[in-house]
Amino acid sequence: MQFVDEFRNKELIQKTAQEIARRVDPKIQYRIMEVCGGHTFSIYRFGLHELLPPNIELIHGPGCPVCVLPMGRIDEGMSLANDDSVILTAFGDMMRVPGKKGSPLELKAKGRDIRMIYSPLDNLKLAIENRDKKIVFFAIGFETTAPSTALTLIQAKKLGIKNFFVFSNHVLIVPAIRAILDSPDMRIDGFIGPGHVSTVIGCQPYEFISKNYRKPIVISGFEPLDLLESILKIVQQLQEGRNEVENQYNRVVRWEGNRTALKVIQEVFELRPYFEWRGLGFISQSALKINKSYAQWDAEEHFQLNRIVLTDPKSSQCGEVLKGVLKPYQCKLFGKVCNPEHPVGALMVSSEGACAAYYQHTGRKEGITDSL
Amino acid sequence: MCLAIPGKVIEIISTKDSSPFFQFAVVEISSVRRKVNIELIKEEGVLPGDWVLVHVGFALEKISYQEAQEQLQMLSLLGEEKQFIEEIQGYRLGKEREDGPQDKEL
Ligand code: SF4
Numbered sequence: 001m002q003f004v005d006e007f008r009n010k011e012l013i014q015k016t017a018q019e020i021a022r023r024v025d026p027k028i029q030y031r032i033m034e035v036c037g038g039h040t041f042s043i044y045r046f047g048l049h050e051l052l053p054p055n056i057e058l059i060h061g062p063g064c065p066v067c068v069l070p071m072g073r074i075d076e077g078m079s080l081a082n083d084d085s086v087i088l089t090a091f092g093d094m095m096r097v098p099g100k101k102g103s104p105l106e107l108k109a110k111g112r113d114i115r116m117i118y119s120p121l122d123n124l125k126l127a128i129e130n131r132d133k134k135i136v137f138f139a140i141g142f143e144t145t146a147p148s149t150a151l152t153l154i155q156a157k158k159l160g161i162k163n164f165f166v167f168s169n170h171v172l173i174v175p176a177i178r179a180i181l182d183s184p185d186m187r188i189d190g191f192i193g194p195g196h197v198s199t200v201i202g203c204q205p206y207e208f209i210s211k212n213y214r215k216p217i218v219i220s221g222f223e224p225l226d227l228l229e230s231i232l233k234i235v236q237q238l239q240e241g242r243n244e245v246e247n248q249y250n251r252v253v254r255w256e257g258n259r260t261a262l263k264v265i266q267e268v269f270e271l272r273p274y275f276e277w278r279g280l281g282f283i284s285q286s287a288l289k290i291n292k293s294y295a296q297w298d299a300e301e302h303f304q305l306n307r308i309v310l311t312d313p314k315s316s317q318c319g320e321v322l323k324g325v326l327k328p329y330q331c332k333l334f335g336k337v338c339n340p341e342h343p344v345g346a347l348m349v350s351s352e353g354a355c356a357a358y359y360q361h362t363g364r365k366e367g368i369t370d371s372l
Numbered sequence: 373m374c375l376a377i378p379g380k381v382i383e384i385i386s387t388k389d390s391s392p393f394f395q396f397a398v399v400e401i402s403s404v405r406r407k408v409n410i411e412l413i414k415e416e417g418v419l420p421g422d423w424v425l426v427h428v429g430f431a432l433e434k435i436s437y438q439e440a441q442e443q444l445q446m447l448s449l450l451g452e453e454k455q456f457i458e459e460i461q462g463y464r465l466g467k468e469r470e471d472g473p474q475d476k477e478l
Binding site: 002003004006007009012015016018019022038091118119120121122144145147148151155158159196199200222225229248250251252253254258259260261264351352 | 375376378380393394409411412413414415423425427428429430432433434435436437439440443444447448450451
């Protein structure tokens with residue numbers, strides 16, 4: 001497929017990996033964080049970590065939207081399905097995420113009306129077809145996904161749909177990166193910046209990383225060649241003592257981002273003063289709430305939601321893995337107790353979760369095609 | 373979740389048979405045709421034959437064939453002498469810009 005196969009070209013992959021190996025200083029340990037869970041997935045799916053010299057360590061970041069939701073928040077959302085008049089909808093990633101009383105899929109098996117959707121727009125169709133029901137969308141995702149939720153709300157308003165509500169759990173990546181940079185137990189030399197988030201926000205919001213923290217960040221695509229080229233660019237910057245925001249993914253990401261997308265986010269959402277992230281704790285201005293002009297469609301306004309505060313099971317170490325302090329296999333539960341069939345934490349469920357990526361792909365790589 | 377997949381725009385659906393407010397297009401993604409919302413890239417202008425990145429039913433951005441080509445060319449020259457790269461690049465890229473093979477399969 002165009003824009004896919006040619007970025008999996010074996011020869012170019014080897015060439016780029018060799019160039020990285022040629023460039024690195026063997027005396028230095030490079031700690032590079034891939035912020036986005038989609039990158040974590042690609043790295044393990046294609047076995048890219050095995051192509052890198054041993055002194056490059058990839059640290060997995062918090063960019064997996066289901067993984068960073070605290071379990072209490074998941075249960076709050078699922079409690080909405082207890083109401084018989086509600087049809088709760090969610091993306092596929094959410095369906096197997098364990099809450100205290102089970103996952104959405106398990107609740108569905110017990111008779112709750114929970115449905116998987118492909119696009120936020122599917123909610124409007126459901127709302128029109130089920131006028132006697134309330135459709136509640138358990139919305140998750142970073143800036144990549146927020147514009148589609150926003151456009152869906154704008155459309156609901158225009159169409160005068162009254163039986164549709166959004167439980168917003170949209171979070172923002174930049175405050176999370178800042179929290180990681182400020183965390184005392186973290187030492188990171190450079191960042192692989194999130195590709196699809198950046199199609200929306202552009203490159204400029206990352207400038208504080210180079211200006212205030214003096215670290216390089218390279219916005220990257222998701223194919224093997226994209227990631228290797230980004231790592232090469234980070235290594236080059238470190239070698240030359242530069243710390244810049246670079247855009248490796250310029251076939252898609254524009255420096256200024258997508259103006260329309262930013263505009264619709266503004267139209268519908270406002271910043272929450274703070275939001276709790278699993279592993280990272282409370283981060284100020286790190287999440288989006290539906291604003292006053294759309295309050296009528298806000299599930300948090302319409303329904304009586306009790307805040308549920310839960311701590312993760314003691315033995316699980318999802319928080320440490322999310323922060324990049326521990327590798328997935330260093331969690332005491334990894335494998336035997338926590339695996340994709342019986343996930344304890346969301347990181348073992350979502351394809352972007354570091355634990356699932358590790359479990360499914362280490363030791364088993366998928367074909368890298370020979371095209372071009 | 374944040375996954376987005378390249379797809380090729382087959383046709384723009386006329387607003388008449390689309391929803392009353394949104395603009396949609398038929399986009400082919402891995403040989404499956406889907407109705408995709410193109411509201412976010414309308415301002416840039418979308419035409420059949422354009423490649424777009426699709427995420428949860430919305431086209432997020434257009435994909436530039438030329439930037440992709442330049443990246444691949446740069447990588448294929450890794451490890452070559454700098455002067456040699458400059459020469460080859462100046463020649464190849466310049467020529468391609470003039471010809472602009474927009475829709476050629478790689
Ligand atoms: S192995 Fe399971 S419990 Fe441990 S960090 Fe990963 S998801 Fe959490």
